[in-house]
Amino acid sequence: MTNKTSALLILLLGICQLTLAQKPEIQRADPTNWWVGMKNPEVQVLLYGKNLKGASVTINYPGVSIRQVHEVENPNYLLVDLYIAPETQPGKFGISLSKEVSVQRGGKTETEIVKTLHAYELKARDKKPQTVNARDLVYLILPDRFANGNASNDKFPDMADTAADRQNPYLRHGGDLLGIQNHLDYLKELGVTTLWLNPVIENNQPQTNEGGAMRSAYHGYGFTDHYNVDRRLGGNTAYKNLVDAAHAKGFKIIQDAVYNHVGINHWFLRDQPMKNWLHQWDAYTNTSYRDEAVFDLNHGSVSDFNVQQNGWFVPFLPDLNQANPFVEKYLIQHALWTVEYFGIDGWRVDTYQYNDLEFMNRCNNALYEEYPSMFITAENAVNTAVSQAFFVKNNLYLPFKSTCNSPNDFVFYNAINAALNEKFDWGRGFNQLCTMLAQDIVYQDPNMNLTFLDNHDQNRFFSVIGEDMRKYKQGITVLLTARGVPQLYYGTEILMKNFKNPSDAEVRRDFPGGFPGDPANKFMASGRTAQENEAFDFVKKLANYRKNCPALHQGNMTQYIPQDGIYVYFRHNAEKTIMVVLSQNEQDKTLTTKRFTENMAGFTKGKNILTDANISDLSQLQVPAMSVQVIELMK
Ligand SMILES: [Ca+2]
Ligand SMILES: [Ca+2]
Known part of the structure; x- marks a missing residue:
């Protein structure tokens, strides 16, 4: 390679680099897509790439308009505020960036418009989140x-x-x-x-x-x-x-x-x-x-x-x-x-x-x-x-x-x-x-x-x-x-x-x-x-x-201040009353239930749902040492 040709090659590379250095290039857009029919009609798309600052942004899609383009300190970002009109249909379009860049040709500096396109999609909404609440585990x-x-x-x-x-x-x-x-x-x-x-x-x-x-x-x-x-x-x-x-x-x-x-x-x-x-x-x-x-x-x-x-x-x-x-x-x-x-x-x-x-x-x-x-x-x-x-x-x-x-x-x-x-x-x-x-x-x-x-x-x-x-x-x-x-x-x-x-x-x-x-x-x-x-x-x-058992989901909870090592609470609604009895005693005890009448009135028997045992007399409960009972009360 002669000195002349290598000088030319360096010059050409330099020109290419100059052009490339200024050309905008989008590497990603976040959110990666959006939806039509959101209650909030606006979305801000963060574009990241190279040399985005100074580019003008256009979108040609019915219903989608650009409200504002924000330039930030780093020229590799643009933030584009989109408005998506209510009647907008789902579909794909390009986010187009165009920018005037300097190009040297034949020793002269010329300007030309370069464009870059990023594919974007507005999808139709099809998700219906369910409510998580006290019904759940x-x-x-x-x-x-x-x-x-x-x-x-x-x-x-x-x-x-x-x-x-x-x-x-x-x-x-x-x-x-x-x-x-x-x-x-x-x-x-x-x-x-x-x-x-x-x-x-x-x-x-x-x-x-x-x-x-x-x-x-x-x-x-x-x-x-x-x-x-x-x-x-x-x-x-x-x-x-x-x-x-x-x-x-x-x-x-x-x-x-x-x-x-x-x-x-x-x-x-x-x-x-x-x-x-x-x-x-x-x-x-x-x-x-x-x-x-x-x-x-x-x-x-x-x-x-x-x-x-x-x-x-x-x-x-x-x-x-x-x-x-x-x-x-x-x-x-x-x-x-x-x-x-x-x-x-x-x-x-x-x-x-x-x-x-x-x-x-x-x-x-x-x-x-x-x-x-x-x-x-x-x-x-x-x-x-x-x-x-x-x-x-x-x-x-x-x-x-x-x-x-x-x-x-x-x-x-x-x-x-x-x-x-x-x-x-x-x-x-x-x-x-x-x-x-x-x-x-x-x-x-x-x-x-x-x-x-x-x-x-x-x-x-x-x-x-x-x-x-x-x-x-x-x-x-x-x-x-x-x-x-x-x-x-x-x-x-x-x-x-x-x-x-x-x-x-x-x-x-x-x-x-x-x-x-x-x-x-x-x-x-x-x-x-x-x-x-x-x-x-x-x-x-x-x-x-x-x-x-809805009583355990949304039912009221009524508790009684623990006495004698025993803690009793109820979960209750119009349909059902559940009684929970916990003992911290090292000995078996007998619990007289008169104190809980406001929750037990009208109930005559029960079923321990942990053991499936039937309880025929609710006036006195046997409470084994360190035990727990979950009793569904019955009329
Ligand atoms: Ca794996
Ligand atoms: Ca913080």
């Missing part, structure tokens, strides 16, 4: 740890974390959505009506060093692409399949929402749209995790509030700035998109108290606007009823009013675990439960509280109660007969145990039988021990009875 599954339905998706060499190893409690184990789908009949038999999965959205996060051990993001709380379900769980297709299969079998699905933060490897953080997309601090600032800082409207300091709200949850989960209207729209539209795209029925909102609460109200309201009876339950690991009530619809006279309709009931969780582990005394044992329920006056509808004995962040229930089957049956009975929407954690029905020692991985063990080569299959009665079957059958019997 929710079953929480950590998808990586339940069942492996497809061994070929356990790991991928092109992801940030390439490991899967069942021998290591901190790494991914290969469980997936098909694995859950394969065991729906097991859950149906148990009496479950609703599934809540820990987050399924892509977590393409590298392993992180926590407490000296390298850990995978198998829990799912660090999103890296809102619009893709993690490939290792089976991707969007497997999630659609699971939701459809679950619906066909009569289940509902609750999705885990994370609005407060994303994974540090999220695609939009590698090229941030604008500086205030995240809460940024001069030096790294962690949230204080103190809920008082948020609800203490009387005495709290602004600085404590800011640290709690805007500090990062952990260093690898950056805190989103939800006061930024573009961030707000991105998160809210993703929630709506998820309901319409997958057909989910409800939401559990992670780390609720760390979110901008005005943002959360707007987010909840956007969901209620499209789906008026949507169940949204807020996670707040708090200790008091006042704090718990602050973050949901409540009866408190405060200037801030949450629109969230359900808390994850940590106050119930704390009380039931403490009550079962204490000796009965004034204020202790079952008195704790009674006192906790008396505080229900703070909630607008305590029957919407998501009650639980354990979950993925807590010590397993069977271990907490010292592996005592009598306490186990009492706890399960309170969960399934007291007010609220009961939630069971996977494996609690087969007595999975452990404390979070040395880490929470211990309470997230694999469900035995869900993985190839497991020595026992506890999805089958034949694979369970006698005691495991006793537990499974107990849950199954009560859960299935509960399914068809």
Whole structure:
């Protein structure tokens, strides 16, 4: 090659680069599609690519108009506000970008218009979310740890974390959505009506060093692409399949929402749209995790509030700035998109108290606007009823009013675990439960509280109660007969145990039988021990009875202050009265029932629905030591 020709080649390459450098190129549009016939006729499409700033946007489709195009600090983004007129038909169109770019030809600089097109679709709405409420029994599954339905998706060499190893409690184990789908009949038999999965959205996060051990993001709380379900769980297709299969079998699905933060490897953080997309601090600032800082409207300091709200949850989960209207729209539209795209029925909102609460109200309201009876339950690991009530619809006279309709009931969780582990005394044992329920006056509808004995962040229930089957049956009975929407954690029905020692991985063990080569299959009665079957059958019997007992769903709850080690409450409506009798005595007792006349008048006999025993005389009940009875009263 002569010097002359190589100089020419360099010149040509330079021209090409100049042209290419300026040409707009769309790599993605979020939401990835939208729908006609939404109550809110507007959607903001976030376009990401190269050199989008300065481009003019056109769409040629009947009914669709561009209201505004927002340029932001980063030239690789454009945010396009679309208006979709009510009569708009579903269909496909292009989002067209055109831009004047400079081109050098024959030593002269010329301008020319370059165009780029991104295919977009407005679909017809076809999803009808169902209401989740106290009729339901929710079953929480950590998808990586339940069942492996497809061994070929356990790991991928092109992801940030390439490991899967069942021998290591901190790494991914290969469980997936098909694995859950394969065991729906097991859950149906148990009496479950609703599934809540820990987050399924892509977590393409590298392993992180926590407490000296390298850990995978198998829990799912660090999103890296809102619009893709993690490939290792089976991707969007497997999630659609699971939701459809679950619906066909009569289940509902609750999705885990994370609005407060994303994974540090999220695609939009590698090229941030604008500086205030995240809460940024001069030096790294962690949230204080103190809920008082948020609800203490009387005495709290602004600085404590800011640290709690805007500090990062952990260093690898950056805190989103939800006061930024573009961030707000991105998160809210993703929630709506998820309901319409997958057909989910409800939401559990992670780390609720760390979110901008005005943002959360707007987010909840956007969901209620499209789906008026949507169940949204807020996670707040708090200790008091006042704090718990602050973050949901409540009866408190405060200037801030949450629109969230359900808390994850940590106050119930704390009380039931403490009550079962204490000796009965004034204020202790079952008195704790009674006192906790008396505080229900703070909630607008305590029957919407998501009650639980354990979950993925807590010590397993069977271990907490010292592996005592009598306490186990009492706890399960309170969960399934007291007010609220009961939630069971996977494996609690087969007595999975452990404390979070040395880490929470211990309470997230694999469900035995869900993985190839497991020595026992506890999805089958034949694979369970006698005691495991006793537990499974107990849950199954009560859960299935509960399914068809409206008094246990929407009936009033009347409780009597515990006396002599015995706690009695009733669930009752016009059709039925259910009496629950719990004992914390180490001796058998006889209970005279005259004190409960306001609930028992007119009833002469009963049936213990746990044992099927008939009770012919209700005036005096035999109450065995540490027992529980669920009695359907009869005339
Ligand atoms: Ca798998
Ligand atoms: Ca926050």
